[in-house]
Amino acid sequence: MAVHIRDATPDDIPAIDAIYAVEVRDLVNTYEYEVPDEAEMLRRMQAITGSGFPYIVAEVEGQLAGYAYAGSYRTRIAYQWTVENSVYVDARFQGKGVGSALMQALIDACTARGYRQMVAVIGEPSNTASIRLHERFGFHLVGVFKGLGRKHGRWLDTVQMQRALGEGADSAPTNE
Template sequence: MSLILRDATPADVPAITALYAAEVRDHVNTYEYDIPDEAEMARRMGAVLDAGYPYLVAEDSQGLAGYAYANSYRARIGYRLTVENSVYVAAGRQGRGIGAALLERLIADCEARGYRQMIAVIGEPTNTASLRLHEKFGFHLVGIFRGIAWKHDRWLDTVQMQRSLGPGNNEPPHDS
């Protein structure tokens, strides 16, 4: 499989919207109920990019195979060096290294931008593929929030994992 990783552009929004729609409709990897339209997904992408965070896509011979981005973990200034990641792989294409390629590049891009910590918020502890993917890249379990979300007629747990970037918290930031 030939995989191309690149920065996302507005031309990717329709394919990203379609991939994310399946996640909202069929799964619990996001706790959103209503499927965002292309205009909303374009707005979200623009907000990520305008804030200086990376937003990536992976393409294979079938088109968009997945996407990933980092965003602010929290809005308060003290969290400015911590990012939260999101990685989505198209249905039927999991297990082919697409998520790993996206996450590896996302980590590198965040380190190059000077971020120090990356948080993964994973819907459901049964999402073993996502847990294994993050463990492969050095994330460790921080904790599990029990029953904090309701979707598809059931209570859902949320896993939080964390990984240091660059020097992590071993030295102060350059802007301190």
């Protein structure tokens, strides 16, 4: 099964919205309660890409199988070289290399843009697939926030993971 990675376009929004809707309604990989409509998902995509961050999709045999993007980790200026990642894979394509292809492409895109650290905020320690994916790409556990969110009638712990990009913190960025 060949996975094709490309930049996301507005035409991808219906499929992206469908993948994300499952995450919001049924799972705890996002802490949103209400499914955003397609107009909101497009606005979010445009805000991310308009700020110079990557937003990519994976296709398998012409079907959108997943998407990923990076955005600002925090808004304070000192965090400008750190990004937070998000990777979502359609349930029909999980375990087939789509998440790995998206993660590698996202890491490459962020490194090429000069970012030095990537942070993953993973909803719940029981999300072992996401944790293992991040570990395979060099992320290490930073910590677990206990009871940080509440969804579906229960308190949720949140896993924080991190990896260096490029030279990481071993040198000053060229655009400082």
